[in-house]
Amino acid sequence: MNVLFIHPHGSNWMPGMQDITTIFNVMPPLGILSIAAWLEKHQVPVEIIDCYATPLTQQELVNEVLRRKPDVVAFSCTTSSFLEGNRIAEAIKAADSGITTVFGGAHACTMGAPLLDRFPAIDCLVMGEGEQTMLELVQAGFQNLANIPGVAYRDSNGQAAQSAPRELIANLDELPFPAYHLLPGFPQKYKLPLFSSPTAPNSSIISSRGCPYQCSYCDRSVFSRGFRFNSPEYILEHVAMLQRDYGIRHVFFYDDLFTFDRKRVAHFCELKARMGLQVTYNCIARLEHVDQELLSLLKGSGCWQVNFGIESGDPEILKKHRKFYGLDEVGRKLQMVKDSGMRVKGLFMVGLPGEDEAAIRRTIDYALSLPLDEINVTKFTPFPGAPVFKTLEQFGQFNEAWELMNCMNFVFIPHGMTKQQLEDLYNEFIRRFYRRSRIHWGYTKMIWQSPHSVLDFLKNLPAILKFERKQKW
Structure with a gap:
């Protein structure tokens, strides 16, 4: 068959x-x-x-x-x-x-x-x-x-x-590496986000499944809320295979919680440094996991950028939608990452249930106060498997248009707000963050830090300018 x-x-x-x-x-x-x-x-x-x-x-x-x-x-x-x-x-x-x-x-x-x-x-x-x-x-x-x-x-x-539910795979190391060879043009047709890697070709890896946290906006219907992961030895073999067979020089660990299991991360970093595997990487971490020992391990094993889901700069919104962390601590921990020699990317949302213009402006001002190299701002999308989906209509108007539910359309409008208001605030967020001399200087340094990204940027400059005009950034 x-x-x-x-x-x-x-x-x-x-x-x-x-x-x-x-x-x-x-x-x-x-x-x-x-x-x-x-x-x-x-x-x-x-x-x-x-x-x-x-x-x-x-x-x-x-x-x-x-x-x-x-x-x-x-x-x-x-x-x-x-x-x-x-x-x-x-x-x-x-x-x-x-x-x-x-x-x-x-x-x-x-x-x-x-x-x-x-x-x-x-x-x-x-x-x-x-x-x-x-x-x-x-x-x-x-x-x-x-x-x-x-x-x-x-x-x-x-x-x-x-039929009856399928039991989760207990040992992910039993699975073979993904069948990259079935993708025509891999890895040349595939690329990580612009300015998110120092070298090319690059690719992504998922080394764990599931998440034990209870963020209101996350759908865990495929892998559940447990946490299972590949061993450090398996991950290193995976990276080594990508380098050997496809010339990959940088990978992005696309796990929700790459740093969740401290022993696994420490062993991975130690093994990778010992092997001398010349492949750099990015990962996603939670701020609660960050300390100087972890950062030293990441940097010493070739980590180039760490991404953090910050989501909001409003304490009340954070309490409603994810495990609360002290906003005063965020800037200090992000600065620790930068001082360790790694880039820092912050992930934010606009339009969460309970937000109003004042809350979104607090998030914008907060993001501008942080030592971030870049940001990714998504438009809140209430996926059907997320906990917040069940009570959504208590907090605003929802247009359940599946084709628009891709985190780049405002399909949910919080009470007291309009779609145009959200669009204007979203565009203001992007514009104010990136139109600063510190950010411009950071991207200027990318000529040496990420030369392939600069070439991609210049090659596609007409499309970028058209896009920027359309977005009114």
């Missing part, structure tokens, strides 16, 4: 323009690559079409599917890409009704079996981790689905049903 995975792109978040995110930030679809590697390990023929790296019209994509003659087409979709994935599935079914269509990913896992009642082109859903479930589906020829844990399906009466 041949399996073809499709990674739909989803709608362009700024209609009428080239999606600038596909110029400067294209990461390999690691979830698909992990499932594909597991299937290949068990002699299942697998192919992948990644619509981010290889954009195709719907008709071109359907023609490509028919040319490859798969038995199964499997989609991994976010909320914003789900409807596009369904349209592709409908077109495939119209061309060849014998092809089985399977959907997985965050949206399928959150919405569950009721999706099958609304979208007849989808044959079944993979709920939760997909490696073993997909293998058992293929081995069973997509028969007797009720006996396979982790599946939503239609019963003999055509009614949506769901």
Whole structure:
């Protein structure tokens, strides 16, 4: 049984323009690559079409599917890409009704079996981790689905049903490395965000699954709220493979909590330094984990940048939406990171439930007071699997337009605010942060610190200027 995975792109978040995110930030679809590697390990023929790296019209994509003659087409979709994935599935079914269509990913896992009642082109859903479930589906020829844990399906009466939950993989080291070789043009077609790495080619790695924290805006429907991780030895073999086979010189550990398990991080840093593996990296950390010993370990093992989810500069908003930390401590800890010789990126949100203009302005002023090299500001998006989703309408107006739910559209408007007000504050946030001499000087230094980013920037300058004018930054 041949399996073809499709990674739909989803709608362009700024209609009428080239999606600038596909110029400067294209990461390999690691979830698909992990499932594909597991299937290949068990002699299942697998192919992948990644619509981010290889954009195709719907008709071109359907023609490509028919040319490859798969038995199964499997989609991994976010909320914003789900409807596009369904349209592709409908077109495939119209061309060849014998092809089985399977959907997985965050949206399928959150919405569950009721999706099958609304979208007849989808044959079944993979709920939760997909490696073993997909293998058992293929081995069973997509028969007797009720006996396979982790599946939503239609019963003999055509009614949506769901099998028993799939147990989580206890030892992630049992999984083979992601099947990067199935991506045409890897790694050249893939790149980390602009100015987020000192060297190229680069790539991303996920070395853990799950998160024990209870932030209101996070959807944990795929990997749950536990915390499982690869061993330091496995991670280093993974990095070494990427360097040896693909020439990768920098990786981004895209884990939500790379630094959560202190012993794992310390052992990884010590082993990497001892090996002399010449690959730098970025990671995401929580401020609660930061101390001088950890920073020394990270820097000594080649860490180049640390990203922190700060989200808001308003204490009351933080108390409502995530574990509260003392705002007075944040600046001190970020300065410790910079003093250790690493770059610092802050992650913020605008439009959280309970926010008003005063709260957002406090966040803007707070962000400008911090020793940050760069920021990423997202527009709050209430995903269906997030705890806040259940009580959302108590705090504002919500337009549940799935294709717009990509963190770059204001689909939720807090009480007392307007969409235009949020857009203006968002643009002001970006403009005030980046139009400062300190930030300009920092990017000037990137000529030496990240020369490939400078070349990418100059090559795409017309698109950047058009984008900036459209955004009114």
